[in-house]
Amino acid sequence: MPGSGTELGRPGTRRARRRAAVAVLAGLALAGAAHGQAPPEAPVAPDWRTPAEAAGYEATPSYAETLAYLARLAARLPELSLESFGVSPQGRPLTVAILSKERAFTPAAARATGKPIVLIENGIHAGEIDGKDACLELLRDLALGRQRELLDAATLLVVPVYNVDGHERVSPWNRPNQDGPVRGMGFRTTADGHDLNRDWLKLETPEARALVGLVNRWRPHLDVDVHVTDGVDLAWVFTYGLAEAPRLSAPVDAWLQARWPGVVAALERAGHGAGPYVSLVAEADPAQGIDSRVGEPRFSTGYFPLRNRPVVLVETHARKPYRQRVAAVRAFLGALLEDLRASGPALVAAVEEAERATVARGRPDAPPSEVVVAWRAAEPERIRVPFSDWTVERSSATGRDFLRFRPGTGRALEVPWLRRDVPAVALPRPRGYLVLPGWPAIESRLADHGLVVERLPEGRELEVETMRLSGPVFAARPYQGRTRVTPEVLRARERRALPAGTLWVPADQPDFEVAVQLLEPEAPDSLLAWGFLSTVFENKEYIDTWRLEDFALRALADPAVAAEWSRALEDEAFAADSRARYLWWFRRTPHWDRTVGELPVLRALEAPARP
Numbered sequence: 001m002p003g004s005g006t007e008l009g010r011p012g013t014r015r016a017r018r019r020a021a022v023a024v025l026a027g028l029a030l031a032g033a034a035h036g037q038a039p040p041e042a043p044v045a046p047d048w049r050t051p052a053e054a055a056g057y058e059a060t061p062s063y064a065e066t067l068a069y070l071a072r073l074a075a076r077l078p079e080l081s082l083e084s085f086g087v088s089p090q091g092r093p094l095t096v097a098i099l100s101k102e103r104a105f106t107p108a109a110a111r112a113t114g115k116p117i118v119l120i121e122n123g124i125h126a127g128e129i130d131g132k133d134a135c136l137e138l139l140r141d142l143a144l145g146r147q148r149e150l151l152d153a154a155t156l157l158v159v160p161v162y163n164v165d166g167h168e169r170v171s172p173w174n175r176p177n178q179d180g181p182v183r184g185m186g187f188r189t190t191a192d193g194h195d196l197n198r199d200w201l202k203l204e205t206p207e208a209r210a211l212v213g214l215v216n217r218w219r220p221h222l223d224v225d226v227h228v229t230d231g232v233d234l235a236w237v238f239t240y241g242l243a244e245a246p247r248l249s250a251p252v253d254a255w256l257q258a259r260w261p262g263v264v265a266a267l268e269r270a271g272h273g274a275g276p277y278v279s280l281v282a283e284a285d286p287a288q289g290i291d292s293r294v295g296e297p298r299f300s301t302g303y304f305p306l307r308n309r310p311v312v313l314v315e316t317h318a319r320k321p322y323r324q325r326v327a328a329v330r331a332f333l334g335a336l337l338e339d340l341r342a343s344g345p346a347l348v349a350a351v352e353e354a355e356r357a358t359v360a361r362g363r364p365d366a367p368p369s370e371v372v373v374a375w376r377a378a379e380p381e382r383i384r385v386p387f388s389d390w391t392v393e394r395s396s397a398t399g400r401d402f403l404r405f406r407p408g409t410g411r412a413l414e415v416p417w418l419r420r421d422v423p424a425v426a427l428p429r430p431r432g433y434l435v436l437p438g439w440p441a442i443e444s445r446l447a448d449h450g451l452v453v454e455r456l457p458e459g460r461e462l463e464v465e466t467m468r469l470s471g472p473v474f475a476a477r478p479y480q481g482r483t484r485v486t487p488e489v490l491r492a493r494e495r496r497a498l499p500a501g502t503l504w505v506p507a508d509q510p511d512f513e514v515a516v517q518l519l520e521p522e523a524p525d526s527l528l529a530w531g532f533l534s535t536v537f538e539n540k541e542y543i544d545t546w547r548l549e550d551f552a553l554r555a556l557a558d559p560a561v562a563a564e565w566s567r568a569l570e571d572e573a574f575a576a577d578s579r580a581r582y583l584w585w586f587r588r589t590p591h592w593d594r595t596v597g598e599l600p601v602l603r604a605l606e607a608p609a610r611p
């Protein structure tokens with residue numbers, strides 16, 4: 001109930017009444033056997049209830065309780081294996097539950113089955129934890145021999161909780177807009193305040209490096225990223241965001257467009273209203289439309305398409321009770337796996353075809369093509385959204401208009417829908433990138449994303465495109481702890497002598513678009529944009545005025561320089577700015593550092609002969 005003051009005094013409010021009602025329902029539903037529609041079988045024996053079921057969905061288990069329950073399931077279900085893929089900064093194990101009918105618990109064995117590998121990550125925002133409890137129910141049902149046919153669909157990699165440290169920062173006051181679990185939920189960010197769903201590309205956190213490491217090893221064919229919304233009230237309990245073509249490569253998009261409507265239809269047949277993710281274009285006017293795009297590679301939905309993989313962003317609706325939200329995610333997982341039983345081989349084939357196409361476009365002898373560096377919204381489509389009825393009120397707290405929804409009422413509206421992107425900045429595809437040696441912020445990211453990188457064993461001269469940066473605009477406040485920067489970029493063709501040890505990032509590799517987004521300065525999440533390379537803007541060495549003065553007096557003997565200096569002084573602001581005057585002269589001396597403003601990344605127009 002966002003913005004509703006009465007909700008702030010939590011005990012004794014609507015929430016408490018709902019809690020009482022939930023408790024009654026839990027009793028009626030014989031050992032908590034979930035929401036009305038699913039699963040079809042008899043109720044679960046009390047000792048096999050998931051911790052959330054046992055708590056009547058008032059609580060979600062701690063990480064230790066979650067792992068203990070998973071260990072019980074693994075002991076009963078030989079197709080389930082638990083592995084650690086890293087350690088959080090507070091020392092908790094990052095755990096993945098691998099589900100495989102063939103007990104193919106290594107990447108090579110899983111690939112040999114020919115089935116898709118599907119990654120489900122829960123709790124990237126740890127307060128939005130529906131996916132964890134839904135996955136526990138799915139795995140429990142399989143352990144009890146229910147819906148065993150779903151084991152045929154895929155190799156599943158279930159990360160029960162990704163942001164494990166945030167998950168343990170439990171409070172009923174977290175997530176003010178979200179209806180449960182009422183006894184408390186975890187916190188959005190890591191302990192040191194990083195949002196893991198802004199860290200897919202820049203990989204600043206150990207958690208993100210560990211999860212992308214898992215992705216590098218397993219190369220899952222599909223990612224599912226489970227969240228809970230904020231914002232508007234509507235009838236859908238299950239909303240989703242998809243990266244689509246042209247952001248997503250054509251063969252993979254074709255698979256998605258063919259299969260996704262069936263998955264949504266199955267979900268709706270099971271009684272869970274579903275529609276695309278709703279973010280209002282105008283805060284207090286639903287009629288202006290919705291935006292479902294979540295595209296920058298800082299998000300899962302922007303990252304996986306760079307690796308030619310489809311990704312489903314699940315956003316259950318915050319104003320629906322926890323029980324109902326978990327049931328919707330559980331039903332979705334069933335519907336998705338049911339579909340993959342038939343469509344899994346086609347997904348594997350589509351991903352492989354897309355990878356081959358990326359590699360082919362990057363070959364040294366490939367015809368010219370482009371890489372898209374940044375995107376913008378395409379023309380809107382139209383969609384009918386089942387909003388709850390609302391009034392527009394003026395907030396006495398903020399002084400701004402806001403929407404007060406009346407839950408349970410209907411005011412469906414056909415509105416503009418920003419669904420797809422079109423290229424905003426595209427550049428000729430280079431044969432690869434060259435990175436000057438000595439920039440660990442770049443080198444470590446290339447390695448962490450599993451990109452193929454070679455090192456030139458000896459110096460050589462190559463035809464390259466340099467990128468000179470000027471006029472940097474730095475953000476006024478930090479974002480994700482960083483000062484973002486936007487410069488002007490000037491590209492120029494030059495023949496350059498490159499030292500031994502220069503990194504070579506060839507374009508003929510399947511994940512090359514990851515390198516494009518890291519290295520092209522105009523990309524929204526490039527290392528430059530996030531401020532990792534801002535030393536390039538700094539002048540590091542100084543020249544004393546007496547040295548500069550001697551240089552200037554000698555230089556002014558040249559009439560051309562003298563005329564240029566006179567013209568410069570006609571600008572009164574410049575003439576009054578001793579620092580600007582200092583730099584004007586310093587840049588003309590042989591002492592000036594020519595690397596200031598030059599990106600240590602070069603676009604290769606020809607590939608170096610491979611050793």
Ligand SMILES: [Zn+2]
Pocket residue numbers: 125128227228
């Ligand atoms: Zn979220």
